Amino acid sequence: MSAPPNTARDAILGRLKAAPGRPGPDLPPWTPPTYADKLARFRQMAEANHAEIHDVTAANWLERLATILNNRGVGRLMVAPGTPRGDALLRAAAQGVPLPTLVPYDQSVEVLKDALVHQVDAGLTGTRGAIAETGTLILWPTAQEPRLLSLLPPLHIAVLEEDTLHDTLAAVVRDQGWAAGMPTNALLISGPSKTSDIEQTLAYGVHGPKELIILLVRKEGE
Amino acid sequence: MTITNLAATNTAAAATPAARPDTVYFFGTCLVDMLYPEAGLAGMDLLRHAGVRVVFPEGQSCCGQPARNSGYVEEAREVARAQLDAFPGDIPIVVPSGSCAGMMKTHYAHLFEGDPDQPRAIAFAARIHELTAFLVNVLGVTLADKGAPVTVTWHPSCHSLREMGVGDEPKALLRQLANVTLVENSRERECCGFGGTFAVRQTAVSTAMVSDKLASVRETGAGTLLSGDCGCLMNIGGHAEKVADGTRCRHIAEFLMERCHGG
Amino acid sequence: MVADGGMPPDHGPRFAERAPDALNNPQLRRNFRRAMDGLMAKRAAQFPDPAYWAELRERGAAVKARALSRLPDLLERLESRLTANGVQVHWAETTEEANAIVLGILQQAGARTVIKGKSMVSEEMHLNAHLERHGIEAVESDLGEYIIQLAGETPSHIVMPCIHKNKDEISDLFAEKIPGLERTGDVDELTAAARRVLRERFANADAGISGVNFAVAETGTLVLIENEGNGRLSTTLPPLHIAVTGIEKVVETLDDIPPLLALLPRSATGQPITTYVNMISSPRKAGEKDGPTAVHLVLLDGGRSRVYQDVELADTLRCIRCAACMNHCPVYTRVGGHTYNAIYPGPIGKILTPQLQGLDAAGDQPHASTLCNACAEVCPVKIPIPDLLVRLRREAVRPTETPATHLPVVKDGGAERSWTESLVWAGWRLVYTRPLLYRMVTRALAWGGNWVPANAPLMRDWTKARAKPRFKPRTLHDLARERGYLNEVPK
CATH class of the missing domain: 3.40.50 (Rossmann fold)
Incomplete structure (x- = not known):
């Protein structure tokens, strides 16, 4: 395939290449922080980010979620079929467990736009892990668990496994080799949507979720 | 593109212990x-x-x-x-x-x-x-105050702070003086608006800055402002004189000499 | 040195002439002072350990400097990775070209309405006006940008665009412009009203346009940070996403992102991290249910490759647009962003605008600084802003030229040249390099300097707010001799 002539490209690159060379510095050492108690740091920072954390277990998470949803009067919860948590909820609902109306994100946004933008009260996603330093959730949306599920509903509920905590973004990017294969969209989420554009006064939910609830799945026996 | 040769890093290393x-x-x-x-x-x-x-x-x-x-x-x-x-x-x-x-x-x-x-x-x-x-x-001077009780406030110049890395030293000298009370002003680290030709090129902004600086000095109730830079003193002192504010603006060396060695 | 200086004509009101408008507006002064005091305190709280701050910013500065040292190579790698990922890359030499590219993409897609995430490069392009001239409606969705778009204004700050407005002004504006909204002074209600209006805009937009904070060459990833979620919406909900960015935003590897992310929000708003870090590497893939089906990146030069020619001035291109320099600038704090009459206000603008627009248009900007170094002290990528201000002052009066082209290194170099001023400094040099002459002149001033009238050039400006400086009858040279101080070290 021959590239079409692109004069702007050639001119810009030509000027840059003709410029005097300059040595690139070596990267000086930088030691990102580590935490003896990652969970404590995560909890502190996530709560400072205005996230609400509920400790659950693999056994009771669904029951606890049902209570939370009920207490908040959530009428319609959007879930991701094909993900473990989404499927568990759909099964539970089918078995008659009292849950809000589940809206599966099972078609394209073009089909579901109205429900997403206007109708659902909450969206439930998993997470790929979290970052202790900043109280940040890591999400890599997938075909099963799309991008907007964590963004359009006014309440975002994210399930986080305790053993997926990392010290810092630097550590997780390096340890998991992110550079070898980035997804369509990788997200770091630290709290609900917020703004302080009006007189530096914090207000939540300006465009995205007004609330972020983290279901922290603790390791058994703790 | 040199990273090592920047103004912000050029801040002189404070207190390299030099032989006296x-x-x-x-x-x-x-x-x-x-x-x-x-x-x-x-x-x-x-x-x-x-x-x-x-x-x-x-x-x-x-x-x-x-x-x-x-x-x-x-x-x-x-x-x-x-x-x-x-x-x-x-x-x-x-x-x-x-x-x-x-x-x-x-x-x-x-x-x-x-x-x-x-x-x-x-x-x-x-x-x-x-x-x-x-x-x-370097000299580790000790000062003995011989003056009457007085309250002063301190203005560090931007370049003493941010180029020379002079921090607490002048205030440490003042704290040695028994009868001198040092009251810090609220915008100590903020520029007084002198900036050399800035004062005449940007008269309006410079005036706003020096007037705020003098106001923060006045708030302290100290009648005397000390500094280690005559550019700042010419600016703040000149403004104080112009608006008949009554604040005395003096170089710290003159003040210390007067207190400790009778001028 | 200004009053008589043979200034070039036709540059419009200069900074010094515009400043009084802002200075005489007490509400504006209060709005900025309050906001900047808050931002300074919040930033300081994020860097409690000076040693860690020093280590982190060394790393951040080096990441950007290394990327710039390999800029053409990284841009080519970025282009090839993005292309492989399915993102279409466009190059624009000028803002006009960039506008034409964006318009062309939108027209080809049949787009009529666009929702925009915050982008300073799109401000640089005056993109909204361009699109509107061609019948495409562009709605800003960042709350601050939305507010100033409603008000028909321009950003006064690169991170908090409507920081010049207080709540009352915004309450009035919303009541006037948003149909059916009762005037409210409640920030949550104002925010909710904006959400309602903009939700519909998002749902119906044919395309989303955004900026980019960092573009990663290694992976072909666009990194966008924000708190509101409007950036994610703009880049996810509409079927078409166009990102616009300057060529200096590229970094080499994904590992370069963490230190920059550790610096940017902390420096900008005093947050450890923004609510969202949105990393986009491709359009919607087969089977995926959302995300735009087409993603474009427009790389804008807009004068940057000229800045790049000079190794010293090119440090300007390290900027990550955190705005810490303006938050800490005693001049910006007093006059606000609009006085600069430029897209990028504050210290970074004072070095960037003259380089992008030329010294004829903006040669006065480098002088709107006391060189107090507050900006350099907080810059997370260690741009030596005061040194570059001085360099630009020099280019304005005595331009250096690029060896290859014989053009001034900076556009319109020499635009502030003044014979009067040159003569003054030539005379100064003569006197200050000859000890005997210097002694004669200072003695003459000691004798007669105080007779200079208060309305003499320069003295006139000085004495507007200050008493005349007083020459003393005996100089320090005189006093030192009288007091018996030695002239030289004894052998």
Whole structure:
């Protein structure tokens, strides 16, 4: 395939290449922080980010979620079929467990736009892990668990496994080799949507979720 | 694209423990020479009282900062070269101004880039000390207050803070004085609005800045503002005089001499 | 040195002439002072350990400097990775070209309405106006940008665009412009009203346009940070996403992102991290249910490759647009962003605008600074802003030229040249390099300097707010001799 002539490209690159060379510095050492108690740091920072954390277990998470949803009067919860948590909820609902109306994100946004933008009260996603330093959730949306599920509903509920905590973004990017294969969209989420554009006064939910609830799945026996 | 050669990193390492010299040069600065000579003299007297011999070379004039900051770099370099010639001995050069000291310490290397005198300029820069930091960190002076009780507030110049890395030293000297109460003003680290030609090029902004600075001084209730830089003093003091505010603005060297050695 | 200086004509009101408008507006002064005091305190709280701050910013500065040292190579790698990922890359030499590219993409897609995430490069392009001239409606969705778009204004700050407005002004504006909204002074209600209006805009937009904070060459990833979620919406909900960015935003590897992310929000708003970090590497893939089906990146030069020619001035291109320099600038704090009459206000603008627009248009900007170094002290990528201000002052009066082209290094170099000023400094040099002459002149001033009238050039400006400086009858040179100080070190 021959590239079409692109004069702007050639001119810009030509000027840059003709410029005097300059040595690139070596990267000086930088030691990102580590935490003896990652969970404590995560909890502190996530709560400072205005996230609400509920400790659950693999056994009771669904029951606890049902209570939370009920207490908040959530009428319609959007879930991701094909993900473990989404499927568990759909099964539970089918078995008659009292849950809000589940809206599966099972078609394209073009089909579901109205429900997403206007109708659902909450969206439930998993997470790929979290970052202790900043109280940040890591999400890599997938075909099963799309991008907007964590963004359009006014309440975002994210399930986080305790053993997926990392010290810092630097550590997780390096340890998991992110550079070898980035997804369509990788997200770091630290709290609900917020703004302080009006007189530096914090207000939540300006465009995205007004609330972020983290279901922290603790390791058994703790 | 050099990362190592930036203004922000050029901040002189504060308090490199130097051996106590028996002789130092004094660089009076052009502003002190003509407008505040008593401040310069007080600086030299303080050094003499601390037991060092002070040499004031007659060939000195100006660090070159006014021309450099106006974009006239060649003129600045030639005047700077005259200072290299005026201070030939390998002994510390003490300066009663953080701004002039900052010019010589942090900008001479760049000013002489590509010039055969650059090694000389770098060696010269390494010998530069701001007066109060020198008194505290190198000479370790102790002061005995003989004056009546007075309340003062402190204005650090931007270049003493951010080029010379002078922090607590002048305030440490003032705290040694038994009858002097030091009250900090709320915007201590903020520029007074002098900035050399800025004061006349940007009169309105400069006036707003100096007026805020004086207001923060007034809030402290201290009748006296001390500083280590005569540019700031000319600006804040000139404004205080213009608005008949009554605040006395003085160079710290003069104040210390008067309190401890009767002027 | 200004009053008589043979200033070039036709540059419009200069900074010094515009400043009084802002200075005489007490509400504006209060709004900025309050906001900047808050931002400074919040930033300081994020860097409690000076040693860690020093280590982190060394790393951040080096990451950007290394990327710039390999800029053409990284841009080519970025282009090839993005292309492989399915993102279409476009190059624009000028803002006009960039506008034409964006318009062309939108027209080809049949787009009529666009929702925008915050982008300073799109401000640089005056993109909204361009699109509107061609019948495409562009709605800003960042709350601050939305507010100033409603008000028909321009951003006064690069991170908090409507920081010049207080709540009352915004309450009035919303009541006037948003149909059916009762005037409210409640920030939550104002925010909710904006959400309602903009939700519909998002749902119906044919395309989303955004900026980019960092573009990663290694992976072909666009990194966008924000708190509101409007950036994610703009880049996810509409079927078409166009990102616009300057060529200097590229970094080499994904590992370069963490240190920059650790610096940017902390420096900008005093947050450890923004609510969202949105990393986009491709359009919607087969089977995926949302995300735009087409993603474009427009790389804008807009004068940057000229800045790049000079190794010293190119440090300007390290900027990550955190705005810490303006938050800490005593001049910006007093006059606000609009006084600069430029897209990028504050210290970074004072070095960037003259380089992008030329010294004829903006040669006064480098002088709107006391060189107090507050900006350099907080810059997370260690741009030596005061040194570059001085360099630009020099280029304005005595331009250096690029060896290859013989053009001034900076556009319109020499635009502020003045014979009067040159003569003054030539005379100054003469006097200050000759000790005997210097002694004669200073003695003459000691004798007669105080007779200079208060309305003499320069003195006139000085004495507007200050008493005349007083020459003393005896100089320090005189006093030193009288007091017996030595002239030279004894042998």
